Amino acid sequence: MLGYYLDLARRSFKKNVALTILMVLAIGFGVGASMTTLTVLRMLASDPIPQASGKLFTVQLEPRKARGENPPEPPEQVTRFDSETMLREAKGDRQAMMTGGSVAIEPQRPGLDPFFSEARFTSMDFFAMFRVPFVAGGAWTAEDDAKNGHVVVIARTLAEKLFGATDVIGKTVQIEGTPMRVVGVTDRWLPTPHFYDLNTGEYGQVEQVYVPFSTSRELNLHRSGSMECWGEHGGNSTALDAPCVWIQYWVELESDAKVAAYKDYLVAYSQEQKRTGRFERDPNVRLRNVMEWLDYKEVVPNDARIQTWVALGFLLVCLINTIGLLLTKFLRRSPEIGVRRALGASKRSIFMQLLVEAGMIGVVGGLLGLALAWLGLWAVRHQPTDYAELASLDLPMLLGTFGLAVVSSLLAGLLPAWRACQVTPALQLKSH
Amino acid sequence: MHFLPIISTLRRHRTAAALIILEIAFTCAIVCNAVFLIKERLGRMDRESGIVEDEIVRVQITGIGTRSDADAVTQQDLAALHAIPGVKAVHVTNMVPFGQSSSNTDASNKPDDAVGGVNVGMYMGGPEQVETLGVQLTSGRDFTPEEYVDYDAMRSSAVKLGSVIVTRALAERLYPGQNAVGKPIYMIGDAPQTIVGVIEKIARPNEITETAEAQYSALIPVNLPFTIGGNYMIRVEPGRQAEVLAAVDAAFNKVDRNRIVLHRDTFAKIRESYFRQDRAMAWLLFGVSLALLVITALGVVGLASFWVQQRTRQIGIRRALGATKGDILRYFQAENFILATIGIVIGMGLAYGINLWLMQKYAVARLPGEFLPIGAVLLWSLGQIAVLGPAMRASAIPPAIATRSV
Numbered sequence: 001m002l003g004y005y006l007d008l009a010r011r012s013f014k015k016n017v018a019l020t021i022l023m024v025l026a027i028g029f030g031v032g033a034s035m036t037t038l039t040v041l042r043m044l045a046s047d048p049i050p051q052a053s054g055k056l057f058t059v060q061l062e063p064r065k066a067r068g069e070n071p072p073e074p075p076e077q078v079t080r081f082d083s084e085t086m087l088r089e090a091k092g093d094r095q096a097m098m099t100g101g102s103v104a105i106e107p108q109r110p111g112l113d114p115f116f117s118e119a120r121f122t123s124m125d126f127f128a129m130f131r132v133p134f135v136a137g138g139a140w141t142a143e144d145d146a147k148n149g150h151v152v153v154i155a156r157t158l159a160e161k162l163f164g165a166t167d168v169i170g171k172t173v174q175i176e177g178t179p180m181r182v183v184g185v186t187d188r189w190l191p192t193p194h195f196y197d198l199n200t201g202e203y204g205q206v207e208q209v210y211v212p213f214s215t216s217r218e219l220n221l222h223r224s225g226s227m228e229c230w231g232e233h234g235g236n237s238t239a240l241d242a243p244c245v246w247i248q249y250w251v252e253l254e255s256d257a258k259v260a261a262y263k264d265y266l267v268a269y270s271q272e273q274k275r276t277g278r279f280e281r282d283p284n285v286r287l288r289n290v291m292e293w294l295d296y297k298e299v300v301p302n303d304a305r306i307q308t309w310v311a312l313g314f315l316l317v318c319l320i321n322t323i324g325l326l327l328t329k330f331l332r333r334s335p336e337i338g339v340r341r342a343l344g345a346s347k348r349s350i351f352m353q354l355l356v357e358a359g360m361i362g363v364v365g366g367l368l369g370l371a372l373a374w375l376g377l378w379a380v381r382h383q384p385t386d387y388a389e390l391a392s393l394d395l396p397m398l399l400g401t402f403g404l405a406v407v408s409s410l411l412a413g414l415l416p417a418w419r420a421c422q423v424t425p426a427l428q429l430k431s432h
Numbered sequence: 433m434h435f436l437p438i439i440s441t442l443r444r445h446r447t448a449a450a451l452i453i454l455e456i457a458f459t460c461a462i463v464c465n466a467v468f469l470i471k472e473r474l475g476r477m478d479r480e481s482g483i484v485e486d487e488i489v490r491v492q493i494t495g496i497g498t499r500s501d502a503d504a505v506t507q508q509d510l511a512a513l514h515a516i517p518g519v520k521a522v523h524v525t526n527m528v529p530f531g532q533s534s535s536n537t538d539a540s541n542k543p544d545d546a547v548g549g550v551n552v553g554m555y556m557g558g559p560e561q562v563e564t565l566g567v568q569l570t571s572g573r574d575f576t577p578e579e580y581v582d583y584d585a586m587r588s589s590a591v592k593l594g595s596v597i598v599t600r601a602l603a604e605r606l607y608p609g610q611n612a613v614g615k616p617i618y619m620i621g622d623a624p625q626t627i628v629g630v631i632e633k634i635a636r637p638n639e640i641t642e643t644a645e646a647q648y649s650a651l652i653p654v655n656l657p658f659t660i661g662g663n664y665m666i667r668v669e670p671g672r673q674a675e676v677l678a679a680v681d682a683a684f685n686k687v688d689r690n691r692i693v694l695h696r697d698t699f700a701k702i703r704e705s706y707f708r709q710d711r712a713m714a715w716l717l718f719g720v721s722l723a724l725l726v727i728t729a730l731g732v733v734g735l736a737s738f739w740v741q742q743r744t745r746q747i748g749i750r751r752a753l754g755a756t757k758g759d760i761l762r763y764f765q766a767e768n769f770i771l772a773t774i775g776i777v778i779g780m781g782l783a784y785g786i787n788l789w790l791m792q793k794y795a796v797a798r799l800p801g802e803f804l805p806i807g808a809v810l811l812w813s814l815g816q817i818a819v820l821g822p823a824m825r826a827s828a829i830p831p832a833i834a835t836r837s838v
Contacts, residue, residue: 019734022730022734026727026730029723029727033720033723104494104495104496104692106496113692114496114690114692115692116494116692116694176496177496222494232589302794302795303709303713305793305794306469306713306790306794306796307713307716310462310466310716310717310720311720313458313462314462314720314723314724316458317455317458317459317462317724317727317728318727320451320454320455320458320731321455321727321728321730321731323451324448324451324452324455324731324734324735325731325734325735327447327448327451328448328734328735328737328738331738331742332738332741332742383712415447419447
């Protein structure tokens with residue numbers, strides 16, 4: 001039966017090619033636009049580290065001067081003093097302090113000019129905690145953290161650029177005039193969004209160079225990101241005791257009990273700091289896991305959401321349009337339907353026949369939509385946004401595109417098909 | 433024109449009529465909001481920076497390793513840049529209008545003001561700052577040579593910074609209705625600075641919307657070393673930007689080779705990259721609106737053609753009974769006008785609703801009333817153009833049809 005319906009549909013399409021093309025275009029464009037924006041949105045709102053996002057927490061304390069009202073939220077970063085203290089006390093399963101920065105690299109390879117590279121100044125646990133993959137070597141040691149080791153972890157791309165190879169453990173990179181020994185080379189790693197430090201770009205490239213935090217201070221490497229200070233710091237805002245927040249502090253906690261215990265620790269720590277006079281306000285701490293943190297920071301740009309709604313609105317109009325066109329198309333065929341009904345076809349089989357026709361438009365429209373979504377994402381990749389290069393169609397979205405097209409066209413076919421089944425055979429036969 | 437027969441015909445084609453009305457309504461609602469958003473984005477892109485954009489180029493440079501000679505190197509750089517033909521003025525600054533990266537501080541008209549302070553952008557720069565940027569002094573004066581302090585001295589509070597120049601908006605905020613020149617401003621350190629001049633405006637590096645706060649900036653007379661921000665702002669003779677940009681590398685290299693040029697661009701390029709997201713959004717909305725209008729027009733054509741075909745006999749009868757071609761044409765035009773009008777009325781309500789929802793969720797501004805008529809006129813004319821073809825075909829139906837097909 002299906003074969004016969006498909007044949008009828010094919011004949012019907014041929015009878016009015018312009019109308020058929022119009023419907024396919026409407027479904028195709030509507031679906032294509034929707035899936036393009038939905039893919040981008042899904043990528044922007046994705047979990048950057050699904051294996052561990054529930055166990056990784058960012059720490060917020062309230063170290064600021066007590067003037068005016070108490071702000072409801074503590075600052076989003078912590079001071080260097082608090083970070084170093086918490087790191088020493090090591091109450092979590094893993095913990096790392098970090099800041100963004102940039103370093104000048106002087107390649108030893110002839111023909112390569114000095115260049116700047118984004119860097120991260122952090123502590124040993126960073127790599128294990130964030131599940132950073134290595135192609136060679138690994139993290140530096142606790143001793144390097146403690147004794148300003150001149151060691152560096154570099155990204156695969158940088159290793160290839162500097163040495164033309166990835167197996168470069170033990171080789172030396174000249175960073176800001178200081179030779180540093182490579183202890184690890186990270187494999188391709190692109191947490192999206194860049195959750196652990198949203199100040200240095202929410203999406204896009206991660207750092208190419210990782211240096212122990214202690215070393216970065218010894219060498220006075222250039223930091224970047226945001227900083228908030230209160231009170232005098234005598235010109236050195238990155239000093240140990242400067243009243244400035246500029247460090248991101250992350251901790252890994254395996255169980256709910258440990259989370260509760262860590263929160264208690266933060267409150268006790270704040271009280272202790274208030275008692276000694278370093279903190280002026282009452283304890284106000286936050287411990288947000290990765291997804292809570294991204295949610296709190298509202299990282300997904302409003303523009304991406306508005307674009308998605310615009311595309312869905314467009315799809316809706318395309319669907320209404322398709323319903324209208326299918327209705328006129330089916331009703332025009334009332335005589336034919338009348339004949340089929342008179343020859344014994346049930347309302348049900350007429351309904352099925354028309355739905356098959358609508359579904360076929362969906363299938364073709366879906367293929368077109370897929371091509372358009374692919375084209376749309378290609379266009380997004382050539383946009384100047386920093387998340388652009390991440391936009392691509394994966395299997396679920398591919399199937400989703402196709403499914404959306406077929407389901408929409410079937411939905412669009414329901415009402416017209418039902419209306420067309422209501423044709424009275426006798427009336428149609430009589431008038432023609 | 434008799435509307436009653438049209439309406440009674442439409443009542444017999446309720447589903448099709450409802451669909452076309454719905455399509456027009458949604459298109460109207462979306463297009464109204466899209467046009468408004470596009471206008472908002474274009475407005476942002478037109479924001480003035482307050483500086484002589486056509487004559488400014490920026491070179492951002494950074495050194496390798498820590499260095500103690502930065503002040504001396506900076507002075508040599510300035511001299512070398514001045515020597516390039518076509519250069520009118522140069523200064524080093526920590527930040528650039530629309531340059532994204534910014535340094536800010538709180539400022540007030542009284543000391544230690546916890547609640548009344550406003551956030552202010554700090555444009556630090558050496559002796560030629562006002563001249564290079566071409567900002568307009570509306571009252572007061574430019575800094576005198578003695579007022580410039582060295583960056584390190586200011587940072588360690590060894591030297592007190594005495595004077596600043598503020599934007600008109602900031603002056604008005606701190607001293608409403610008064611002349612701010614000569615008044616104190618508490619901004620850097622415990623002691624106040626004196627406002628010596630007021631400039632018309634200078635845009636902050638990273639404020640997207642044109643709020644009052646986006647206008648609060650101050651010029652700070654500081655001799656910066658190139659290691660802080662490292663933005664060399666160069667004012668050139670009109671039309672010589674490319675020529676000067678081509679010559680800067682050689683000038684810097686002559687002073688000290690051990691540095692890396694990060695950016696080398698005209699101000700037009702800085703502006704373009706700052707607003708590219710807005711431009712992309714405006715184009716996207718424009719494209720979708722256009723597609724919506726085309727789809728809706730084709731929908732109208734499709735439905736009208738169907739109706740013309742369906743009513744061929746009735747049209748023939750009307751023609752036989754004495755209706756002119758014009759009567760038939762006007763019938764279909766009037767029918768479309770009625771459908772479009774109902775659609776537009778619903779669409780306006782929808783447009784308003786969508787805007788309210790956008791305001792709540794995405795902090796979009798309120799849709800001004802004048803955008804609704806734009807949508808209405810667009811859809812009315814669209815409907816009339818779309819229906820013209822089918823209506824002409826209808827009017828061409830000969831009266832003889834009435835006798836033939838019965």
